[in-house]
Amino acid sequence: MERRDLLKSIGLIGGSSLFPAVLSNFLSSCSGKDMSAYSPVFFSKKEYNQVTALIDILIPATGTKSASQVNVQVFLDQVFQQCLVKEEQQEIHDGLKSIESGFDAANDKYAFVKELDESAFGKKEANAWYRTIKKFTLIGFFTSEEGVTKASNYVKVPEAYKGDIPADETDRKSTRLNSSH
Numbered sequence: 001m002e003r004r005d006l007l008k009s010i011g012l013i014g015g016s017s018l019f020p021a022v023l024s025n026f027l028s029s030c031s032g033k034d035m036s037a038y039s040p041v042f043f044s045k046k047e048y049n050q051v052t053a054l055i056d057i058l059i060p061a062t063g064t065k066s067a068s069q070v071n072v073q074v075f076l077d078q079v080f081q082q083c084l085v086k087e088e089q090q091e092i093h094d095g096l097k098s099i100e101s102g103f104d105a106a107n108d109k110y111a112f113v114k115e116l117d118e119s120a121f122g123k124k125e126a127n128a129w130y131r132t133i134k135k136f137t138l139i140g141f142f143t144s145e146e147g148v149t150k151a152s153n154y155v156k157v158p159e160a161y162k163g164d165i166p167a168d169e170t171d172r173k174s175t176r177l178n179s180s181h
Contacts, residue, residue: 033071035071035074038071038074038077040077041077041078041081042076042077042078042080042081042089043076043077043080043096046100047093047096048073048077050096050100050103050104051073051076051077051096051133052068052073053103053109054103054113054133055067055068055072055073055076055133055137056068057109057110057113058113058134058137058138059072059137059138059141063150064146064147064150064151065146067137067140067141069146070140070141070144070145070146070147071144072137072140072141072144075136075140076133076136076137076140079136079140080092080136084132088132091128091129091132092129092132092133094129095127095128095129095130095133096129099112099116116130117130117134120134
């Protein structure tokens with residue numbers, strides 16, 4: 001994914017008048033809580049379980065918790081219900097339905113999701129709904145306490161300033177080229 005595209009989508013998301021309230025609610029109510037009794041408002045129970053499995057493939061438990069362990073599926077459910085227009089909501093439902101049997105039957109779910117990812121981010125418009133799920137999964141995870149404190153490269157206290165860094169020949173050429181404009 002291009003960084004510029006991600007920034008545009010975050011800008012569009014941030015432009016929704018409801019998104020800040022949903023994000024704030026998610027951060028305060030879901031963080032670290034057991035949400036196993038949560039009843040989805042946007043997804044059907046089957047879709048909710050499917051999305052939970054999908055996001056754990058996107059962000060599995062490693063040195064940090066997985067996406068579902070920080071309740072990203074709850075975040076997706078709330079955002080999709082409150083912030084997407086009807087056409088976008090229908091696209092998500094239709095997309096999940098289109099992969100339902102293949103995803104359930106896949107022996108290698110990682111390979112299945114990799115193929116889905118490649119088709120969604122390729123030149124075709126196929127599986128555009130998946131891009132939405134992936135973007136919001138990343139936003140949900142990296143705005144959670146786990147994502148902010150353990151998964152990001154945030155340095156609380158910056159290192160010392162290093163003003164004398166030796167340059168090689170390629171650095172000097174690029175500096176001359178850039179300064180001549």
